[in-house]
Amino acid sequence: MRFTLLLAASACIMAAVLSYLSGRESRLLRADPDSIPKNSAVMAFALSRGEPLFEMHCATCHGAQGEGDPRRGVPALDDGDWLYGTGQVSDIEQVAKYGIRSYHRRAWNLAIMPAYATPRPSARDGRIPSLAPGDIRDLVEFLFRAQTRTADAAAAARGAVVFAGVGGCYDCHAADAKGDSAIGAPDLTDRITLYGDGSRESLAMSIGYGRHGMCPAWADRIEPVGIREVAVFVYSLSRTRGHAGIAIRAVAPGAG
């Protein structure tokens, strides 16, 4: 008799717990993603479940604290600087779900940095021409000047012409070189570099040999609620260091 009562009580408790969790998952999923940070209860629930998922699926590349790795072109997620979108939960969720250059139809696939020191800089767009070695050096000086670092003025002026002309750089990075987060084109004026240390050599490598990192699409591997939990967790990481993190990563003035 006691055993039967214990069993019935356990079943009831389990059903209640499942129902409670299911209710919280539903609230998390039905919430406007960008308003979740304002709801402390939903936020706490998402964070507690998002962290283990992040460790399992994302930390391999992005690091346990989302610190990234500029040697490998892995973006830091804890610095408040966003290449794709504006860092809202909905933006992060889209990246986690469909990835970047992940071969998923809905991934962010538009921006691919051409390899200008090769015969065919862009596999996708045959109209993009190769550049001469001098053009690439001039572009680097132009970028240094745009970042208010010490630069060769004459070379920077020539680089500006290449940027706005034959190189076609303005097409993605915008005429003012401030980039376009709608396609994932980085701001070239802010001294934050995804690849390398921002030196002349690493900038020349990026221009000469291109960049096209990728983030997998997790849509078919993580449940929708899990993707949202990860997105909320990454959002919280980005608020850890915030804009102070940008300053830490930025190249020191005059360096290079």
Next chain:
Amino acid sequence: MAAPDPNERCGQASQVSSRRSFIFLGCGALLGLLMAGYSLFTARGTSTLVVPPEDVALVNQQPLSRSDYLQQLQTLFGVNLAHATREQRQKVMNDMIREELFVQRGRELDVASTDPEVRAALVNAVELEIAADAVTAQPTERQLQDYYRSHHERYASEGIMVLRDYVFAPGESAAAAAAAEALKLAAPTPALLARLHASDSGRVNGEEFYFAAKIHLGEPLFEIARHLADGEVSAAIAEADAIHVLYMFQNKKPAAFDFATARDQVLTDYRSDAIGHLRTGDEAFLRKRANVLIADDAR
């Protein structure tokens, strides 16, 4: 007064009671039915009366994703859910339902069997799906280093050369040979070139990557040029159009990238190969399980 029949009441907890057993059995059955009913009407993949929280609608049991709905709102109107008006939400919802209905109708009509664009899109979608599977697996650093070692010839900088291509008329082989000898002794100056009657072909101008020089010079001349050291002069080279003498100012040969420098490219190539293998494997599997009959005259 007669003693109460223990079977009429539930009796003490330590005693067997058939009435109590039936009550528990009934409760258990009821609880089981309730749980089964709840699961049946809410579980994914079954006919359900409840829209799952991750979706915004079900169209003939086909879910419309909530995140796609939000994305569509953002794309069409540039607003998030909190700032979207009722009309905007309605418009997006109607568009998504319409699209889903037409997709379902397209499947009923089997448009893939007749419409070449749909067929191409399906092939492309399946290829992308295979590729997406391949890229989700993150290779280890060890795997990447092994790949780099086995394909190290791919990872090098593009060579750069600064040279001049001096030309002589086809009959002036002696003058060309003399010019080659003279240029071995002194760097080309306008005066020297005038004295040698050498003119610049204009094919190459300034610093060029190897691939550009190869296009401009043509393969035979480029093959000779790329072996010249700084300040070295080629022999006179007779070609159909003229006799050429190449003077190399600077030849910066391709330099191998170390693993750290090449890692990004190594990872891309590694994944491309993995995708290629996976696609080949998938195609082989599909062919193996398919029943393909080919007409005699088409074999």
